[in-house]
Amino acid sequence: MYDHRALRHVPHLVFFLVVGAALVRLVALDIALCWDIVTVSALLATTYAAGLALWHRLGPLARHVWAVALVALWAVLVTLTPPLLTNAYVWCAVPLACAALRALGRRAAAAVVGVITLVLVGQLTRSAGGFDPEVVLIPVAAVWGTVALYRAQQRDAAERQRLVDELRGTREVLAREQRRAGMLGERERIARDLHDTLAQELSGSLMLLQAAEREWEHRPDAARTRVRAVADGLDVSLAETRRMIRDLTPSVVVEEGIEGSLRLLCLRAQQDGTAARVRFRSTGEHRPELDEQAATTLFRVAQGLLANVREHARANSLLVTLHHGADRVDLDVCDDGVGFDLARVTGRPASDRGFGLPAARTRLREYGGDLAVDCAPGRGTRIRATVPARTSSATLLAESPAAAVR
DSSP states (O other): OOOHHHHTTHHHHHHHHHHHHHHHHHHHHTOTTHHHHHHHHHHHHHHHHHHHHTGGGOOHHHHHHHHHHHHHHHHHHHHHSOGGGHHHHHTTHHHHHHHHHHHSOHHHHHHHHHHHHHHHHHHHHHHHTSOOHHHHHHHHHHHHHHHHHHHHHHHHHHHHHHHHHHHHHHHHHHHHHHHHHHHHHHHHHHHHHHIIIIIHHHHHHHHHHHHHHHHTTTOHHHHHHHHHHHHHHHHHHHHHHHHHHHHHSSOHHHHHHHHHHHHHHHHHHHHTTOSSEEEEEEEOSOOOOOOHHHHHHHHHHHHHHHHHIIIIIOOSEEEEEEEEOSSEEEEEEEEOSOOOOHHHHHTSOGGGGTTOHHHHHHHHHTTTOEEEEEEOTTSOEEEEEEEEOOSOHHHHHHHOGGGGOO
């Protein structure tokens, strides 16, 4: 596959080769007007080179002036050239036509190419002593053929640039949608956590306080018992609120990595006073990097699973294993608790159990992962969450922009 950028330099190379070869021939012949022709040739070459060197600094008007000046100098040059040496500068018409196409708009470029053609036909007719189709039409055909090819290349380049701009815009939109979807998913998770903890606890505390108020005069002991129950429940809610605040502080996954963040999560679960003994281990020789969003999702799944064990499993021990495979990362959460009926739980809406197994499975599948559950009443539970290894969000977007949308 050829390089379009290198192809753009071919007309410039042709121009300087033609001018250089013509100058060498003129100096060797030492004919009349030779040094006038050499001077105009040098001025033409200097103007051409200056335009190329300052191209990105030139505005539209300066580029127009540059193109017109080149054609004017070339017309003077071929007029000064004796008929014997006409062919020495005739082929400058090809790179000059390309320069006009590059510097001017469609209509202006067509007008300049028309002027080049008229000058070319007139000079070739004069040098041949009359109109000779073989002498005149071949250079003219070369000019117009080159113009057609150069115009096609310009259209292809414009189309490629349009596609690149569209792809860049699409990737920016997808990145924004990914961030937005992540924010919405996190808000939904927080809402579920608040509903399952604070909202329910506050609702229960309100009912107990209302009952205590009714019983305060007639059954003060029962009323005090209810107030103490409210105080104990609020203490638990305060601890849960502090845990949620810790989870929402700057991402521990970003700071510690998936392994370090899971290790801290297990340590906190043990320190929060759970009855189960929580252990963490990491296995596997490979250490593939995870996409940040996928790693965060795996961490959130682990949070939800540990919360479920703490609230429902009544387990004595809990083992969390992070296994690094060649192309994926597995998270195993095993407990020796009471277990549950898988069919009943998976058929229940996710909002009924905090983070929820169905919700966890859905979020993992958004990243090409999955969730497997092995459990039965009375024999504990083993849950495996899997995500594929990916290098980075940017790579993911570059490989498949649609796959990055959450």
